[in-house]
Amino acid sequence: MLKIGIIGGTGYTGVELLRLLAAHPEAEVVAITSRSEEGIHVADMYPNLRDHYSNLTFTAPDTQKLAACDVVFFATPHGVAHSLAGELLEAGTKVIDLSADFRIKDIAEWEKWYGQPHGAPTLVKEAVYGLPEVNREQIKTARLIAVPGCYPTATQLGFLPLLEEGIADTSQLIADCKSGVSGAGRSAKIGSLFCESTENMMAYSVSGHRHLPEIKQGLELAAQQPINLTFVPHLTPMIRGIHATLYVKVKDHFTDLQKLFEQRFANEPFVDVLPAGSHPQTRSVKGANMCRIAVHRPQNSDLVVILSVIDNLVKGASGQAIQNMNILFGLDETLGLTHTALMP
Numbered sequence: 321m322l323k324i325g326i327i328g329g330t331g332y333t334g335v336e337l338l339r340l341l342a343a344h345p346e347a348e349v350v351a352i353t354s355r356s357e358e359g360i361h362v363a364d365m366y367p368n369l370r371d372h373y374s375n376l377t378f379t380a381p382d383t384q385k386l387a388a389c390d391v392v393f394f395a396t397p398h399g400v401a402h403s404l405a406g407e408l409l410e411a412g413t414k415v416i417d418l419s420a421d422f423r424i425k426d427i428a429e430w431e432k433w434y435g436q437p438h439g440a441p442t443l444v445k446e447a448v449y450g451l452p453e454v455n456r457e458q459i460k461t462a463r464l465i466a467v468p469g470c471y472p473t474a475t476q477l478g479f480l481p482l483l484e485e486g487i488a489d490t491s492q493l494i495a496d497c498k499s500g501v502s503g504a505g506r507s508a509k510i511g512s513l514f515c516e517s518t519e520n521m522m523a524y525s526v527s528g529h530r531h532l533p534e535i536k537q538g539l540e541l542a543a544q545q546p547i548n549l550t551f552v553p554h555l556t557p558m559i560r561g562i563h564a565t566l567y568v569k570v571k572d573h574f575t576d577l578q579k580l581f582e583q584r585f586a587n588e589p590f591v592d593v594l595p596a597g598s599h600p601q602t603r604s605v606k607g608a609n610m611c612r613i614a615v616h617r618p619q620n621s622d623l624v625v626i627l628s629v630i631d632n633l634v635k636g637a638s639g640q641a642i643q644n645m646n647i648l649f650g651l652d653e654t655l656g657l658t659h660t661a662l663m664p
């Protein structure tokens with residue numbers, strides 16, 4: 321049984337880790353932190369978890385206690401893993417970071433987009449980008465895993481087959497993405513208020529979002545050449561979900577794109593290529609560790625449209641983090657992650 325620690329247990333990704341780990345036969349959460357809810361029982365704060373965590377209490381982050389765990393998940397804002405990960409790694413504890421602290425390899429680029437000095441530059445090189453569909457082998461032997469962001473997961477999985485095959489025109493990729501409000505986290509913000517976000521939809525950060533360099537880094541590795549990407553995120557009135565509509569021109573008119581996508585993801589337990597002509601819905605992945613993809617070539621033109629949906633809190637964060645844990649500890653990759661989506 322793996323001993324699990326979670327830093328940031330009261331946030332949306334933290335409580336999602338608790339929900340998913342409750343169904344995991346090889347994991348036991350032994351430490352969970354919150355500075356604001358210290359001393360509160362998990363079961364009192366989250367009644368949906370009463371049957372599973374009757375003895376677990378939020379404590380202040382205590383690296384000694386956390387270092388006794390086999391693995392610690394950081395479900396914290398950026399910057400926190402920078403200051404605590406090194407000590408845990410030295411103690412032999414594996415670290416799975418859901419924040420952006422170790423995702424970007426170029427330190428100057430990270431500092432530019434996150435607006436602060438990088439707090440642990442010496443750890444960046446060894447951090448493995450935890451997108452199993454690309455880096456499964458490296459994840460197996462990692463000490464430190466940087467779990468991809470939610471927009472980057474949906475976008476990279478959708479573009480990968482065309483870039484890896486070398487048939488995408490890399491001079492103009494467009495990712496038009498919509499997110500549910502839980503993507504903004506649980507802390508109070510005006511934009512997340514019910515009256516602000518319901519019956520409303522808006523684009524934001526059009527001039528540049530911090531996920532742009534992360535997505536670009538992954539797509540350039542897949543294409544093995546520089547790419548040009550326009551990424552436009554939108555806030556939509558739903559709680560969970562990412563819907564990515566991806567546009568790219570293809571250079572080869574003859575490739576069977578449906579077959580290409582089906583073959584690329586044939587052995588992937590958490591990527592589902594839908595039948596030709598499908599339109600994936602966010603609710604078809606709600607609560608599930610799954611990315612559903614459909615590929616279209618409207619009017620038989622050379623402009624391909626890929627539709628990719630995930631639950632931002634599951635395949636876009638906590639589910640993917642547990643998928644990484646399973647790979648890292650040599651467990652069945654799907655263990656504890658076979659929940660079916662909630663529909664409607």
Ligand SMILES: NC(=O)C1=CN([C@@H]2O[C@H](COP(=O)(O)OP(=O)(O)OC[C@H]3O[C@@H](n4cnc5c(N)ncnc54)[C@H](OP(=O)(O)O)[C@@H]3O)[C@@H](O)[C@H]2O)C=CC1
Pocket residue numbers: 327328329330331332333334353354355356357381394395396397398400418419420468469470502503504505506507632633636637
């Ligand atoms: N929401 C989403 O869809 C996704 C989020 N992510 C990333 O995952 C991380 C967590 O996101 P989310 O759950 O939404 O965030 P929340 O804002 O909902 O929760 C943050 C958690 O971190 C704790 N925390 C905050 N500051 C500190 C600190 N300095 N030291 C220790 N703990 C701290 C908070 O508890 P307390 O203040 O009580 O200690 C809280 O439990 C972020 O980096 C986010 O970017 C990634 C993919 C998707």
Ligand SMILES: CC(=O)N[C@@H](CCC(=O)OP(=O)(O)O)C(=O)O
Pocket residue numbers: 418419420468469470471499500501502503504505531553555
């Ligand atoms: C709707 C919303 O606000 N989404 C967040 C992105 C989600 C997130 O938490 O960012 P990471 O994946 O980098 O951790 C944003 O645009 O900043």
